[in-house]
Amino acid sequence: MEVGFLGLGIMGKAMSMNLLKNGFKVTVWNRTLSKCNELVAHGASIGKTPAEVINKCTITIAMLSDPAAALSVVLDKDGVLEQICGGKGYIDMSTVDPETSCKINEAITSKGGRFFEAPVSGSKQPAETGQLVILAAGDKALYEAAIPAFDILGKKSFFLGQVGNGAKMKLVVNMIMGSMMNAFSEGLTLADRSGLNPHDLLDVLDLGAIANPMFKGKGPAMLQNNYSPAFPLKHQQKDKRLALALGDENSVPMPVAAASNENHISIPHT
Numbered sequence: 497m498e499v500g501f502l503g504l505g506i507m508g509k510a511m512s513m514n515l516l517k518n519g520f521k522v523t524v525w526n527r528t529l530s531k532c533n534e535l536v537a538h539g540a541s542i543g544k545t546p547a548e549v550i551n552k553c554t555i556t557i558a559m560l561s562d563p564a565a566a567l568s569v570v571l572d573k574d575g576v577l578e579q580i581c582g583g584k585g586y587i588d589m590s591t592v593d594p595e596t597s598c599k600i601n602e603a604i605t606s607k608g609g610r611f612f613e614a615p616v617s618g619s620k621q622p623a624e625t626g627q628l629v630i631l632a633a634g635d636k637a638l639y640e641a642a643i644p645a646f647d648i649l650g651k652k653s654f655f656l657g658q659v660g661n662g663a664k665m666k667l668v669v670n671m672i673m674g675s676m677m678n679a680f681s682e683g684l685t686l687a688d689r690s691g692l693n694p695h696d697l698l699d700v701l702d703l704g705a706i707a708n709p710m711f712k713g714k715g716p717a718m719l720q721n722n723y724s725p726a727f728p729l730k731h732q733q734k735d736k737r738l739a740l741a742l743g744d745e746n747s748v749p750m751p752v753a754a755a756s757n758e759n760h761i762s763i764p765h766t
Contacts, residue, residue, distance in 0.1 A: 498523065499645055500549035500556030502569055502576075503590070504531045506726065507616070508559035510623035511589075511649050516540055518648045525549050545574035555585045555642060562734055563596040570600050580609035585638040589614045589630075591670065591731070593738045594660035601634060601659045610638040613659055615666035616650065620726035621713070627651045631669075633662035664742060671739035671753050673710065674732050678756040680711055684718060694719055733757065 498521040543549035604611040612634025628650040
């Protein structure tokens with residue numbers, strides 16, 4: 497299977513590399529084309545524009561930073577919409593709001609193409625090891641055609657129905673994650689400032705009911721002041737804002753998420 501891939505940030509680069517290492521032919525594009533070089537060294541081809549990638553590949557995946565980028569790649573000059581047509585599928589794995597996914601779906605299907613959204617739960621390490629959780633919604637036939645690629649990229653794929661449901665699920669997941677990380681950070685600081693050994697706190701948490709891989713993975717690095725981004729804070733805050741908007745739309749008060757979001761605003765983005 498030949499797959500197109502648009503967007504080579506932390507996630508897109510790792511996902512594209514996994515496909516290459518597992519025998520897929522991959523054509524890549526990134527706004528800064530030099531980011532394609534490492535993938536080319538592993539056998540990828542370069543498309544100079546999103547339209548060129550769509551023209552070459554039957555299925556194209558996008559992993560972009562935010563709703564504006566997701567829409568731009570589809571709708572702008574030399575974008576996806578210029579070459580999408582019957583027989584071609586477009587999969588957006590970016591984290592966006594449901595309205596953005598619906599706009600992209602309408603644009604793609606108006607030209608005869610097939611579309612589904614498939615945001616993922618997981619950051620840099622799961623992307624590198626093929627352990628993402630894929631949250632798909634939209635064209636079921638396209639989803640089934642993409643399963644061989646998803647089996648490489650993730651440990652589990654969920655098909656959630658109509659376009660928009662994947663985006664909603666991802667926003668709920670990231671809202672919970674951001675709130676948990678905020679509480680975890682406060683707990684580590686409180687333990688340290690009150691005279692406790694924060695390493696002991698990590699051991700206690702790991703043995704209790706709230707043990708989880710995120711605390712276990714992030715905690716030791718945080719205690720060494722290692723904050724290398726696996727998921728940049730600016731993207732977490734973007735997701736938190738989108739989740740709060742989803743809450744407003746559905747009349748769901750989210751005071752914990754709102755407070756966590758305000759705390760993110762006060763921290764310099766990395």
